[in-house]
Amino acid sequence: xxxxxxxxxxxxxxxxxxxxxxxxxxxxxxxxxxxxxxxxxxxxxxxxxxxxxxxxxxxxxxxxxxxxxxxxxxxxxxxxxxxxxxxxxxxxxxxxxxxxxxxxxxxxxxxxxxxxxxxxxxxxxxxxxxxxxxxxxxxxxxxxxxxxxxxxxxxxxxxxxxxxxxxxxxxxxxxxxxxxxxxxxxxxxxxxxxxxxxxxxxxxxxxxxxx
Amino acid sequence: xxxxxxxxxxxxxxxxxxxxxxxxxxxxxxxxxxxxxxxxxxxxxxxxxxxxxxxxxxxxxxxxxxxxxxxxxxxxxxxxxxxxxxxxxxxxxxxxxxxxxxxxxxxxxxxxxxxxxxxxxxxxxxxxxxxxxxxxxxxxxxxxxxxxxxxxxxxxxxxxxxxxxxxxxxxxxxxxxxxxxxxxxxxxxxxxxxxxxxxxxxxxxxxxxxx
Amino acid sequence: xxxxxxxxxxxxxxxxxxxxxxxxxxxxxxxxxxxxxxxxxxxxxxxxxxxxxxxxxxxxxxxxxxxxxxxxxxxxxxxxxxxxxxxxxxxxxxxxxxxxxxxxxxxxxxxxxxxxxxxxxxxxxxxxxxxxxxxxxxxxxxxxxxxxxxxxxxxxxxxxxxxxxxxxxxxxxxxxxxxxxxxxxxxxxxxxxxxxxxxxxxxxxxxxxxx
Amino acid sequence: xxxxxxxxxxxxxxxxxxxxxxxxxxxxxxxxxxxxxxxxxxxxxxxxxxxxxxxxxxxxxxxxxxxxxxxxxxxxxxxxxxxxxxxxxxxxxxxxxxxxxxxxxxxxxxxxxxxxxxxxxxxxxxxxxxxxxxxxxxxxxxxxxxxxxxxxxxxxxxxxxxxxxxxxxxxxxxxxxxxxxxxxxxxxxxxxxxxxxxxxxxxxxxxxxxx
DNA sequence: TATGAATGAGCTTTCATTCAT
DNA sequence: GATGAATGAAAGCTCATTCAT
Numbered sequence: 001x002x003x004x005x006x007x008x009x010x011x012x013x014x015x016x017x018x019x020x021x022x023x024x025x026x027x028x029x030x031x032x033x034x035x036x037x038x039x040x041x042x043x044x045x046x047x048x049x050x051x052x053x054x055x056x057x058x059x060x061x062x063x064x065x066x067x068x069x070x071x072x073x074x075x076x077x078x079x080x081x082x083x084x085x086x087x088x089x090x091x092x093x094x095x096x097x098x099x100x101x102x103x104x105x106x107x108x109x110x111x112x113x114x115x116x117x118x119x120x121x122x123x124x125x126x127x128x129x130x131x132x133x134x135x136x137x138x139x140x141x142x143x144x145x146x147x148x149x150x151x152x153x154x155x156x157x158x159x160x161x162x163x164x165x166x167x168x169x170x171x172x173x174x175x176x177x178x179x180x181x182x183x184x185x186x187x188x189x190x191x192x193x194x195x196x197x198x199x200x201x202x203x204x205x206x207x208x209x210x211x
Numbered sequence: 212x213x214x215x216x217x218x219x220x221x222x223x224x225x226x227x228x229x230x231x232x233x234x235x236x237x238x239x240x241x242x243x244x245x246x247x248x249x250x251x252x253x254x255x256x257x258x259x260x261x262x263x264x265x266x267x268x269x270x271x272x273x274x275x276x277x278x279x280x281x282x283x284x285x286x287x288x289x290x291x292x293x294x295x296x297x298x299x300x301x302x303x304x305x306x307x308x309x310x311x312x313x314x315x316x317x318x319x320x321x322x323x324x325x326x327x328x329x330x331x332x333x334x335x336x337x338x339x340x341x342x343x344x345x346x347x348x349x350x351x352x353x354x355x356x357x358x359x360x361x362x363x364x365x366x367x368x369x370x371x372x373x374x375x376x377x378x379x380x381x382x383x384x385x386x387x388x389x390x391x392x393x394x395x396x397x398x399x400x401x402x403x404x405x406x407x408x409x410x411x412x413x414x415x416x417x418x419x420x421x422x
Numbered sequence: 423x424x425x426x427x428x429x430x431x432x433x434x435x436x437x438x439x440x441x442x443x444x445x446x447x448x449x450x451x452x453x454x455x456x457x458x459x460x461x462x463x464x465x466x467x468x469x470x471x472x473x474x475x476x477x478x479x480x481x482x483x484x485x486x487x488x489x490x491x492x493x494x495x496x497x498x499x500x501x502x503x504x505x506x507x508x509x510x511x512x513x514x515x516x517x518x519x520x521x522x523x524x525x526x527x528x529x530x531x532x533x534x535x536x537x538x539x540x541x542x543x544x545x546x547x548x549x550x551x552x553x554x555x556x557x558x559x560x561x562x563x564x565x566x567x568x569x570x571x572x573x574x575x576x577x578x579x580x581x582x583x584x585x586x587x588x589x590x591x592x593x594x595x596x597x598x599x600x601x602x603x604x605x606x607x608x609x610x611x612x613x614x615x616x617x618x619x620x621x622x623x624x625x626x627x628x629x630x631x632x633x
Numbered sequence: 634x635x636x637x638x639x640x641x642x643x644x645x646x647x648x649x650x651x652x653x654x655x656x657x658x659x660x661x662x663x664x665x666x667x668x669x670x671x672x673x674x675x676x677x678x679x680x681x682x683x684x685x686x687x688x689x690x691x692x693x694x695x696x697x698x699x700x701x702x703x704x705x706x707x708x709x710x711x712x713x714x715x716x717x718x719x720x721x722x723x724x725x726x727x728x729x730x731x732x733x734x735x736x737x738x739x740x741x742x743x744x745x746x747x748x749x750x751x752x753x754x755x756x757x758x759x760x761x762x763x764x765x766x767x768x769x770x771x772x773x774x775x776x777x778x779x780x781x782x783x784x785x786x787x788x789x790x791x792x793x794x795x796x797x798x799x800x801x802x803x804x805x806x807x808x809x810x811x812x813x814x815x816x817x818x819x820x821x822x823x824x825x826x827x828x829x830x831x832x833x834x835x836x837x838x839x840x841x842x843x844x
Numbered sequence: 845t846a847t848g849a850a851t852g853a854g855c856t857t858t859c860a861t862t863c864a865t
Numbered sequence: 866g867a868t869g870a871a872t873g874a875a876a877g878c879t880c881a882t883t884c885a886t
Contacts, residue, residue, distance in 0.1 A: 015849070015850080031326060031327060032326075032327040033327040033328065033329065036875080036876065036877080037876080037877060037878080038875085038876080038877090046850075046851085047850060047851045047852055048851085048852060048853090048877095048878090049850080049851070049852065049853095049878075049879075049880080050849080050850060050851075051878095052877095052878065052879075052880095053848085053849060053850070054849090057877080057878080058877065058878085089418075109326065111391045112323045112326035112327075113326045113327035114327075114391075115242065115243075115320065115323035115324045115326070115390050115391070116242060116243045116244045116323075116324040116325075116327060117244070118244070118393045121391060121392065121393045122393045125392055125393060135388045135391075138384065138388075145417070152419065153419065154417050154418070154419060155415075155416075155417055155418060155419045155420060156419075157415075158412065158416075158417035158418075159408050159411070159412050159417075160417075161408070162381075162408040162409050162411075162412040163412050163417050165381045165384050165385065165409070166377040166378070166380065166381045166384075166409065166412065166413065167377070168380075168384050169377065169379075169380030169381040169382070169383050169384030169385075170373075170376045170377045170380035170381075171380070172380050172383045172384055172387060173349065173376050173377075173379050173380030173383055174376065174380075176383060176387075177346045177349075179326055180322045180325075180326070180332060180346075181332065181336050182329045182332040182333040182336060197370045197372070197373040198373050198376070198377065200370065200373070201369065201370050201373040201374050201377065201413075201416075202377065202412075202413075202416065202417060203416050203417060203418040204366075204368075204416040204418055205366070205369075205412075205413065205414050205415040205416030205417075205418075206356070206365050206366055206369035206370075206371075206374050206413060206414060206416075207300075207365070207366060207369075207414040207415055207416075208363065208364065208365060208366045208367075209366060226866085226867085247858085247859060247860080248859070248860055248861080249858095249859070249860090252869095257867080257868085258867060258868040258869050259860095259861090259868080259869055259870090260861080260862075260863080260867075260868065260869065260870095261866085261867060261868075261869095263860095263861070263862075264866060264867070265866095268860080268861080269860065269861090437870070437871080453748060453749060454748075454749040455749040455750065455751065458854080458855065458856085459855080459856060459857085460854085460855080460856090468871075468872085469871060469872045469873055470856095470857095470872085470873060470874090471857080471858075471859085471871080471872070471873065471874090472870080472871060472872075473857095474856095474857065474858075474859095475869085475870060475871070476870090479856080479857080480856065480857090511840075531748065533813045534744075534745040534748035534749075535748045535749035536749075536813075537664065537665075537742065537745035537746045537748070537812050537813070538664060538665045538666045538745075538746040538747075538749060539666070540666070540815045543813060543814065543815045544815045547814055547815060557810050557813075560806065560810075567839070574841065575841065576839050576840070576841060577837075577838075577839055577840060577841045577842060578841075579837075580834065580838075580839035580840075581830050581833070581834050581839075582839075583830070584803075584830040584831050584833075584834040585834050585839050587803045587806050587807065587831070588799040588800070588802065588803045588806075588831065588834065588835065589799070590802075590806050591799065591801075591802030591803040591804070591805050591806030591807075592795075592798045592799045592802040592803075593802070594802050594805045594806055594809060595771065595798050595799075595801050595802030595805055596798065596802075598744075598805060599768045599771075601748055602744045602747075602748070602754060602757075602768075603754065603758050604751045604754040604755040604758060616795075619792050619794070619795040620795050620798070620799065622792065622795070623791065623792050623795040623796050623799065623835075623838075624799065624834075624835075624838060624839060625838050625839060625840040626788075626790075626838040626840055627788075627791075627834075627835060627836050627837040627838030627839075628778070628787050628788055628791035628792075628793075628796050628835060628836060628838075629722075629787070629788060629836040629837055629838075630785065630786065630787060630788045630789075631788060648845085648846085669879085669880060669881080670880070670881055670882080671879095671880070671881090674848095679846075679847085680846060680847040680848050681847080681848055681849085681881095681882090682846075682847065682848065682849095682882080682883075682884080683845085683846060683847075683848095684882095685881095685882070685883075686845060686846070687845095690881080690882080691881065691882090
């Protein structure tokens, strides 16, 4: 009982993508707080009801927006060094740390904010790969470490799993407390040479020399 | 025509504490999801409106409940080895890992679920100490490592900050992905000897012997 | 986040009854059309959300309003002649017809309008007696006829069930077509001596004398 | 970039008829509940908007569908005995009863469900003849009874109007309560020899012999 | 003429908060 | 202090209707 305006010109882009992009923007900006269908519609400059012409419900749209957010952040980051043996081990690991920091800085707020909405996370999980051996970044780092170990650039006794868990975990650890403190993501500062110190510690260990 | 009942059997306990305890119970059980004022009142077996006689608003009550939850979990865990020099370093670090896992398993769901409610987190932050050097557990571990280093049980070149970040971070890393996957906290399994492998890796490093 | 006014003074009457009465008024006036929770709240002069403090949902309230409507109509009608043997049979049957007409005139619009809302009707059915042998009026008439038959004031071969069905049905038949025609209930006219003709026909039958 | 398909295989049938048929199908299947424009379009396998190229609005389409439904049910039933004097009176009346039961079983749910939509019913009424002397079936039965009366096969004092009202009404009475109870039309059972008992009662009356 | 994406008022329902008692 | 009924904004979602293509 109320149509009329054809509304905002969106130039060829399908509205579903436009809506996902709008939701993604809100997710990136404010996390899951205030992520209502009305807010999304306003951000997308479309009518309140449109979303239901393209998605089953709010959950589906937000799950897609979350995926888009993760992908877009991943695309914005330099590629990870996956080829073992090239470059120095330290440089490569520092790249992983930098990647992890940037990635988590961008996506942790969204994920954490959605912990109270398990339905959305479940939808998101359905969209993704099986992921049963941990999140993609940790899996990639584990694989990389294993490859380096095979080349002899890592101690044969090293535990790639544990090392990857520590390194990726350290990236979380730098960000989570700020999140839990209410600090806006933009204001989180990385201590100088965080990556360098982390990698050094991980490579050489902290035990005293003769042990 | 309706008031004056002391309501539930609370035996002299101030009502504010009773309310905080009720909110804490809900927080521990279901995280932040469904944590409504009505649900808290029902859990506390008191009237809907009481909370406003004791707290400024819902945010304040939940912030206090969050603090109570953290404290109660901390109290339930064995004390951390803070005296450097006693016991073996490895054992002590394994204690920290065990502590961190148990602590995060219990409190991460609540914290993560509240990321979408910055007002509550801000209130919670005001309740705590300045804590600007990271969360308490990491600070404690850093202090412990520094003390061991002073005793010569750690390499003089070790970076206690980085090591603490990695160790505490690894505990997060084990739990967060499950949270983001929607797994109920109760079902999260710790891999066998997680602590041992972590500590070994951290102590000895992963670089090949001769480096 | 928005209380303030104590609103309309309702002098002791519980709000649940007030809401049921408001819904009943709308039901009586317009049938089920436009019977929204907002319309009910406006009719009751209360806030939109109140109803959920007293009823599980809209269905429950309307089911109760429907019952209240039926009861209130029943109360407004003269009592049915249930004592067989007193008065003349014809007079008594005419009373039934008059009763049926008035009753159906008042309640058929509401019932018919709710046929498209089976959930409400189901809730209503749960509120009522088992009613498995037809609606109360028909049951009462059947019982009355049976009693008269036992007294010999009815042919021993008469079929009270069939007769009751015809008589009550005739009352429906007078009203339904108007309902289906969109005639407002108020404008439905009963032909002169409808009851008398009906009763005469039923008593004497339409077969020619000698058969 | 999207139009021009003739859509479903409709083989020359005008689209308006196709739409009416689709709406009729839904009406027959589920009554008026869930009878949305989209549901009709999906049933017809055409675009959502087409209906507005052929009908003023939803009301008009459904009114036409209702008429189509009534006609299609009528066509599916054996013809009524309209020729007075042929066959036995009882058989003929039993035919009317059977016809009325089958007819009402099929169309009452639709009509009743639309009572809350007076606009549709009004549109439907406009489509039909003046019909001011009651619905077609009752009119036909009245006419038939009158003809039989003229032939002397009915008492000269019988009131064909009242008799027709009772008979047709009895058919309503058997079905309506189930509708109001939420019983799906398919499950409504007719008591054994309902027609026979009804006709006998109507023919012979229920008064005791000597009266 | 057919399409179907877009519109937006309106629906039911939830919930933090107030206040007369 | 305690009660809990009442408030009303705002949430997620539906659906008749329009109109550029």
